[in-house]
Amino acid sequence: MTRDIHAYLAELEDIPGTRVFTAERARQGYHLNQFAMSLMSEESRVRFTRDERAYLDAWPMSEAQKQAVLDRDYNRCLDLGGNIYFLSKLFATDGISFAEAVSTMTGMDFDSYRKMMAAGGRSPDGQRSIREGR
Amino acid sequence: MARITAGIASSHVPLLGVASDQGKDRDEYFGPIFAGYDWTRTWMEAERPDVIILVYNDHASAFDMTVIPTFAIGCGERYKPADEGWGPRPVPDVAGHPDLAWHIAQSLILDEFDMTIINEMAVDHGLTVPLSMMFGKPEKWPCKVVPLAVNVVTYPPPSGNRCWALGEAIRKAVESFPEDLNVQIWGTGGMSHQLQGPRAGLINAEWDNSFLDRLAGDSDDLRHIPHIDYLREAGSEGIELVMWLIMRGALGAAAKALHRHYHVPCSNTAIGHMVLRPDNGEGFDMSGSDRQRSATP
Numbered sequence: 001m002t003r004d005i006h007a008y009l010a011e012l013e014d015i016p017g018t019r020v021f022t023a024e025r026a027r028q029g030y031h032l033n034q035f036a037m038s039l040m041s042e043e044s045r046v047r048f049t050r051d052e053r054a055y056l057d058a059w060p061m062s063e064a065q066k067q068a069v070l071d072r073d074y075n076r077c078l079d080l081g082g083n084i085y086f087l088s089k090l091f092a093t094d095g096i097s098f099a100e101a102v103s104t105m106t107g108m109d110f111d112s113y114r115k116m117m118a119a120g121g122r123s124p125d126g127q128r129s130i131r132e133g134r
Numbered sequence: 135m136a137r138i139t140a141g142i143a144s145s146h147v148p149l150l151g152v153a154s155d156q157g158k159d160r161d162e163y164f165g166p167i168f169a170g171y172d173w174t175r176t177w178m179e180a181e182r183p184d185v186i187i188l189v190y191n192d193h194a195s196a197f198d199m200t201v202i203p204t205f206a207i208g209c210g211e212r213y214k215p216a217d218e219g220w221g222p223r224p225v226p227d228v229a230g231h232p233d234l235a236w237h238i239a240q241s242l243i244l245d246e247f248d249m250t251i252i253n254e255m256a257v258d259h260g261l262t263v264p265l266s267m268m269f270g271k272p273e274k275w276p277c278k279v280v281p282l283a284v285n286v287v288t289y290p291p292p293s294g295n296r297c298w299a300l301g302e303a304i305r306k307a308v309e310s311f312p313e314d315l316n317v318q319i320w321g322t323g324g325m326s327h328q329l330q331g332p333r334a335g336l337i338n339a340e341w342d343n344s345f346l347d348r349l350a351g352d353s354d355d356l357r358h359i360p361h362i363d364y365l366r367e368a369g370s371e372g373i374e375l376v377m378w379l380i381m382r383g384a385l386g387a388a389a390k391a392l393h394r395h396y397h398v399p400c401s402n403t404a405i406g407h408m409v410l411r412p413d414n415g416e417g418f419d420m421s422g423s424d425r426q427r428s429a430t431p
Contacts, residue, residue, distance in 0.1 A: 008290070008361075008362075011362045012289065013364070014334075015333070015365055015366060015370075016333055017331045017332035017333030017334075018328065018330070018331050018333050018365070018370050019330065020289055020365065021287060021288055021369060022289045023288070023289065026199065026288050030199055033194070033198070033199050034199055034200075036194075036197040037199070037221055039195055040195070040216070040217050040218065041217065042217075042221070044338055045219075048326070055399055058211045071178060074330075075331060075332070078330055078331060080425065083287060083288075084330040084371075085192070085193040085194040085287060085330045086198075086199075088193070088194070088218070088219060089194070089218070089219040090219075090220065090384060091219075092219025092220045093219060095220075096294055096430050097149070097401070098148065098149065098329065098401055098402065099401045099402055100151075102329050102330070102334045102335070102402050103334070103335075105330060105331055105332060105334050106332055106333075106334050106335060107332060113335060115336055117337075117398075117399040117401075118399065120224060120337060120339065120398055120399075121326075121336060121337025121398060121404070122328075122333065122334075122335040122336045122337065123336075123338075123364070123400055124336055124338045124341075124367060124369075126319075127333055128367070129364040129366060
């Protein structure tokens with residue numbers, strides 16, 4: 001199957017409220033994601049929790065990336081190249097559930113988010129395409 | 135010879151592993167999800183597969199950003215459950231089948247699929263949650279597993295068409311393995327879900343059910359769904375469904391549904407599960423279970 005890579009990549013940016021983990025984001029977020037990955041051992045989690053700033057300073061991340069982590073601003077982390085599966089190591093370290101962490105990116109409180117999910121989740125209507133407004 | 139006798143599709147939401155490990159699998163929230171797997175657990179006891187080719191994706195557990203294999207096959211003897219940030223799941227180690235795995239790996243490469251070979255890795259919820267859903271909490275898993283990890287995290291993942299074709303090549307590889315083995319292939323992940331950004335929480339039951347409808351039968355039109363349609367219709371993480379197409383491709387031209395289950399929500403995700411039999415006139419019924427139970431497609 002042949003396809004135009006430029007058209008393919010442009011389409012990925014046409015989805016409302018979504019940052020697809022493209023090569024461009026993967027490159028920008030490399031050290032942010034590798035930092036998050038380091039939290040997969042108990043020893044690292046303890047060290048990070050004891051002094052988050054010092055732990056982050058050992059990584060060649062941008063100041064903006066470090067601040068987004070300290071703020072637990074997950075939308076900002078995504079903007080700076082973070083990937084949700086890597087960032088999940090961070091919210092696991094914080095002891096919060098995947099759903100609660102995800103809810104913080106939606107502008108809803110966790111209780112409202114949970115109720116939305118229990119009622120069948122967010123409808124795709126109006127959420128499919130920015131360009132086509134559908 | 136070895137043969138693929140059944141295909142299973144299942145979501146692999148990590149919270150299902152937590153529910154199983156903490157004994158919450160029959161509570162008000164999780165009960166309806168696990169109940170949809172009861173049929174499969176009973177059926178599985180009769181089927182007794184020797185090996186499962188388990189198609190899944192690693193979620194930043196065994197693979198970080200240093201190496202990103204598109205298709206990787208586990209050829210090792212054993213795999214330990216990964217520590218995903220809250221300690222490893224208390225489930226048995228997973229036993230591999232190096233003879234079959236290496237046979238498949240070599241066959242696939244000769245068939246022009248350039249596989250990455252993995253000898254050692256930890257396996258995360260993508261692989262262990264489906265085992266828990268299908269087998270419950272045994273002291274050891276009742277069969278061997280050939281892990282097949284697919285990159286669906288960093289774009290672009292493989293196309294649906296390539297996944298389907300890989301499944302077809304896996305079937306050929308299995309059928310050229312000389313030992314008599316009852317092999318199942320599982321495709322995991324999905325269904326609709328989005329775990330990131332303001333659009334998180336997206337669920338599309340209508341699209342999911344249409345996908346389930348088309349998984350059975352003799353059409354292969356699912357292989358032509360472009361990535362953008364998964365993203366728009368099934369959420370950014372709904373792209374995991376391309377892994378189901380490896381399973382479906384391995385069942386041959388036609389497949390019939392023996393069992394089907396769909397439930398919303400589990401955490402952020404729509405749960406989908408289907409048990410399929412290759413429908414090629416040979417039956418492949420290991421137990422008479424097809425005759426004893428009514429199909430619930």
